[in-house]
Structure formats: C-alpha cells, structure tokens
Amino acid sequence: MSQKLIISEGLFTKNKNALVGHKCTMCGRIFGPFATFCYACGSHSLESLALSRRGRLYSYTVVYNPTKHLKPPYAIGWIELPEGIIITSLLKGWDEKALSVGIDMELVIEKLWDENGDEIIGYKFQPV
C-alpha cells in the first residue's frame, strides 16, 4: 500500500499549506524550518509561524546530471522570502515560463518522487 511520506519531519505547518519558520521571541529574528534555537542570540525560545507562500527568485539553474532521486533535466533555485530568508527549492513550471532573477514565485506542495513504493511529498516554487 503506497503511503505519502513528507521528505523531512517538521517541514510544513500543521495544515500542510506552508513551510514552517521559527521566530526568536527574544530578538525577533526569523529562521527556516529546521532551527532549534536562535542562531543570532542563542535563545532557545522560538515560536513557530507559517512562512510566506510567495517570494522572489534569487537565482536558478537547470541541472543536466542525475542525482539519487532526480532525473535530468530538473530546475532548482533560491527563493528570497519577505521574512528575509532564502529557501533552496526545486522549481516547477520552468519549462513553460522562462525564469529570470527577481520574478515572483509561489509555493506548491506536491510529490517530489517515488521511493520504495511510497510517494515522497515536498515543496517546489513556481512562477506566479
């Protein structure tokens, strides 16, 4: 029986429609999904929040060599979120709409690949 598995525990908000961020309650800095303490002031008092679903394309590339999970060509990029952090993401829709640095991108949560009969669920960004 095929299961849907999230690629990394703690990546998404509870309702699974946004990436999780962590805000330091002491100094206010915001970090990406995997922060366990504040990298700026060292505080362990973090509150989780939903990161923006939209951001801007900071840079991108189309890769022509395979990886363990991905068949080429695939597109990957850095997305700059309004919170001031940059997220590495696979890109979607790059073969239909030309990418360029600075364009608006939005989050999609979907299957990335199959592994041992299960669907691996992750995130991508696509041009708005």
Place this chain on the structure above:
Amino acid sequence: MRDVAVIGVGMSLFGKQPQRSLADLGAEASRAAIRDASVNPKDIQVCYCANYAHVIWCLAQEIGAQVGVTNIEMVNVENACAGGSTALRGVWYAIATGLYDIGLVIGVEQITTSSLAGRLLTSETDLEGSIGLSMPARAALRMRRHMAEYGSTAEQFAQISVKNHLHGCLNPYAQYQKRFTLEEVLNSRMIAEPLTLYECCPNSDGAAAAILCAQDKVSRYTSKPVWIKASVLKSPTYLALEKDICRSYLTEQCAQEAYEQAGIGPEEVDLVELHDAFASTELYLYEELGLCPTGEGGRLVDEGATALGGRIPVNPSGGLLSQGHPLSASGVRQVCEITWHLSDQAGKRQVHGTKVALAHMEGGIVAGLGSGACSIHILSR
C-alpha cells in the same frame, strides 16, 4: 611560536590512475619530497596525512612504512577539499609550537576507485542535497546571481577555464595539457546552466607531499627555504549565508586573518593558487580574497590580470580545472606549486620575481552554514 619553512616538496602525476593503490600514490609523493629536502626519513618526527574518499584506516602509517617513516606521531585527517591544507596546518602547528623540528605532510586521493567516481558531489544526508543542490548546481546558482547582480558574463567565466587550461599546458604534472578556445568551453556539455563541463574540475587521482622544518634547523637542509608566513584554518559560522548566500564570508574572514598574520595586504601577493572547483568559484574568490573589489571579478578577467604575465597570476599550475582535483591532495599540491615558483623551479610557467604567494582551499558544505572548512596559507621567499 617559531618560524616554519618548507624545505622539500614532491607529487605524483595527477590524472585517472585507478590501477595504483592509495598508499603507492602517497609513497611516490612522499619519497619525492624527502629526496627534494635531502632529509633522512628517520629524522621526520611528525606526519599528517589527508584523505577523504576511501574508508581506510591508518593510511599515513601505510605510506610511512613504504618510505622509512615509522614510530612517530602520525595523524590521519579529513576535511573534504580542505583536507590537504588541514594536514599542512597540523604539521606547521606541531613545529611552530616547538614540539617537533621536522614533519611530513601528505595529501592523497583516488576518486576513480571511490564511490564518488563519475558522480556530482552532493551531500545527500541533508535536505538541500537530497533535493538536488549538488556542488555544480550551487556553483551555477552563484554564477547566475553574479551575472544578474554585477553584469558579469558567461564569456568572462569561460575565459577563466581557458586561462587555467592554458596554464595547465605548461605543467607536466597536470591532468589536462590541452588548450580550449572560449567557444569550446561555452559549447561543451551543459552541466547546470550556465555552467558547462569544461568549467568543472574533473575526477582525479594523485598525491602531493611536503617536508616542513623549524627555523633553527633549516640551514642544515637548504639555503633557499620557503617560509610559511601565515596559516589559517576555520569552520563556518551561523548567519553568514543570511548576509549573502552567494558569498563565502568564511573565505573573506580567513583571508583577512592570513593577511594580518603575514603582515601584508592583498596587493603584496605576487601569485595565488585558489580552489577553482568551478570557473565561477574562481571569479568569486578574486573578490573574496581581496584581489579586486566586490563585483569586479569580471573586469579582472577582461584585463588579463590573473593570467600568466598579468598583474596577479592565479592558478599558474592550471588550477583544479586543468591540474585536476584529487580532493585531499589539492591543498598540498598548491604548496608544491608555490614552492617551485618561490625557488625558481616552476619551469615554463615560472612567475618571475615571485616573493609572496597565497594558497586557498575550501572544503565541504554544512547545511545552513556554507563551506565546512577554509584554509589559507601565505608563503614567501
């Protein structure tokens, strides 16, 4: 701290050599360095040996057994591409602090027989690596961003590969001794847009070694020592990537510390050997090492400043792109190259009048932090 000199260097050919054993490659380089230094192997008191791609125990001891270096402090180290520089730093430290007088540094790697052969280097244990952010993809992202932010061009990046391959033609130890035109580099197979195959370093096997000696013992061995004026090794810090994900603040920080240790500024460096795993990396590094202001790496290429005959030749060896990149060997290989230039033994690629030279390596990627290690050494006559 005592001054420490390089009194001998040696290396194997770099290239694809799957038929040879790691210890055999390491012994060839060590034997050459021992001969170059005219040192009795029995006088060597400490040895650091770097290797990354093979799970093998006590490699330094195995190499030592082949060349007559036994029964001393031996340390095997791993620091990804900065492993060789880390071994150099270890021996420098052991001598500078007065514990030993003479030491052997070895960097040895055989990529073609390792699990890395033919694959793009990726950290598959972290999320970014598993979703396809391989080392070439990361280099391509930085390249594209530099083009968008500063107006650098695909041609300027490709020209770095042309330059380094031209330099490699003059280096008998280089994996590739073949010229490429700008068009050939630009039209070679696309790896990660806009980065092409000839802008990526190859899979390589090889070894390099150096003998270091304390100041007060140097005169026994040579009248032309090469002095280590600065040795810096550092791990990355939090938040550096948040300042600018494209830039290596770790390199900038290490460069600043190295210049301070040596008591010089970047304008006093005559020659640089740097970590050009990709043509794009070299352009960024011009800026991070202070060879030119931020954003002007492309201009430096256009001026020909970093080619042999230019104001500040970079990678006269051919660099990782043409000399080849057996990961842990490269940092020690740079010291061989620099030592030859500082003692007028670099043959056709000799940069005449070199007085001060800088060697730079970075190693690995740590999730959220950037490069795992950076090491910079400054050497002088």
